[in-house]
Amino acid sequence: MKASTLTRVAAQSILKNKMRSLLTMLGIIIGVGAVILLVAIGQGAQSRIQQQIENLGTNMLVISPGSSSQGGVSRGMGSFNRLKVDDVEKLQRESFLLAAVSPVVATSGQIVGGQGNWRSRINGVSVEYLAIRDWDVEFGRNFDASEVRSMKKVVLLGRTVAENLFPGQDPVGQRVRIRNVPFQIIGMLAEKGQTPEGSDMDDVILAPYSTVQTRLAGHQYIPQILASTFSPGDIPAAQDEITAIMRESHGLASWEEADFTVRNQSDLSEAAQGTTEVMTLLLAAIASISLLVGGIGIMNIMLVSVTERTREIGIRMSIGARGSDVMTQFLVESTVLSAAGGLLGLLLGLGGARIISSVTGWTTTISPLTVVVALAFSGAIGIFFGFYPARQAAELDPIEALRYE
């Protein structure tokens, strides 16, 4: 039989038994629908988790100055500092993978204002620093690029500093003096908590790095540059990119050792990677189970169908159908059924995902890969689970099949 004829015969047979066809497809419809829905919810959750982990700073890179040694004695990290504002600007200009770059000019000093005085760290940073650290301004505002350029004496107070200097008051708009230099408070940072080492991240003052460099630190070198990528997956490539740009910026020949180091938060990103992998595995397991059940459903009903249509098979054989014709017919039928079931299941899953995200507000993500894999799988299931019933049909004895009531 020609392929077109085969498809026609299979389609006729499917359409002539609408109820049975629908029941056969039901397993696959529900299976594929469930898979699409679960994967959509799962991938939504996955991207949410990933986002939350990213907030911890998994996509953050730290560029530190290299070490120098004198007479064979290494003087440790940062002993030879050549990081400059030029490096920051070059990174901002030339990098493709970095979402944000900020220098961190750290100093410390006595801060006077409000109810008294307090000693704290003062970090000179760029506008992008808060984005890199995923840190919000609770009251007031962040400083802007023009304030950085014009070395405005503006600061953002960390929670701890604000509570000590201005207990129970709104510090925004007030003034503080840092090492006798007056600064205007333009914002207060949200609470950030402690580092694992126990130091208080909220005990800090942020100011434009240009201001800190000229007014407080008094040197042009930058102790640290922070950068963030768009996603944690970009980290390794971004590290290479930063290294290349920095080497160029520092005019290093290829044999020369780098005078800086680029490090990442590998613990966190590995944890994120791990979570994602476990999630994917779990979903794959659920997916394969429901598709397996759907496939067994197809086999079940195809076997019933072969029994029910024994007479039809006998008739077809009596008018000259070979075993292989009958087998192909049943295989095409089960494949068409499960592929159509897969398509309906896909629509069901897409609709379900939409309903769930509108009712619960969860994010659902449907990737094209999920769709393709689900459809290909349902087709393959039709062939795989249709094979046994089809062979049963093909091996029937025409005489007995004709006599079958």
Add this chain to the structure above:
Amino acid sequence: MNDTAMVIRTRGLTKTYVTGATEVRALRDVDFDVQQGEMVSIMGASGSGKSTLMNILGCLDRPTSGTYELDGIRVDGMDRNARADIRNQRIGFVFQGFNLLPRTSALEQVELPLLYDRTGRKENSIDIAARALDRVGLGDRMDHEPSELSGGQQQRVALARALVTEPAIVLADEPTGNLDTRTSIEVLAVFQELNAQGITILVITHEHEIARYAKRIVRFRDGRLMQDEPVLDRRDAVHDLAEWHDPDEDEAASAFAPIPVSEGGAA
């Protein structure tokens, strides 16, 4: 051999079924010939071997021993696929229970054998199927499904399906078994008409009245061919229909459509 071609020729045809320790000899040493253009009735009680003979002649089954030539081809040793092809191209079946596919139009039923044709000799299968339906007088019922057709009409669809591949022989197994007397005669009229056009027909029946519409009657008993004689008082179905009178079935009589005779002659 005669001038007319031999369609069926069996020599020493034997079929033995073994069930456990018992051997059932369904056919014993049958020599049976059918010539081109014959219409033969095979009679016998149940268990006489006529169904077994039908299965073997129809290439649905193989004999245990003996030879069988169909249309000049040795078919007794053929494998499953070869026999399927022979059934497709040289044999047309008509069964007692019509054996039409449910929910399938008459035209699709008749087209079906052409779809299984591997020789590719039939190109416009729909047209050929339509012509076959015309031939049995169902040209105006092509889109009807079996449930929309009377028993007689269903049997005529089955006959069209048997004829569509222009087989060497039509094997009819109790073709009137499920029909009332009048409809039986109607169907037999179609058989006789086709036979007059040159189609070789083999009718298996246990009813003597039905058998007498053939030209020759062969009787089987206990697997043996007991009697083989021409029908001297052959009945004419068209004549019988004209004579037919049943006061209860005036309606049926008016519904009966005369069977058109198409050109084409011998297949």
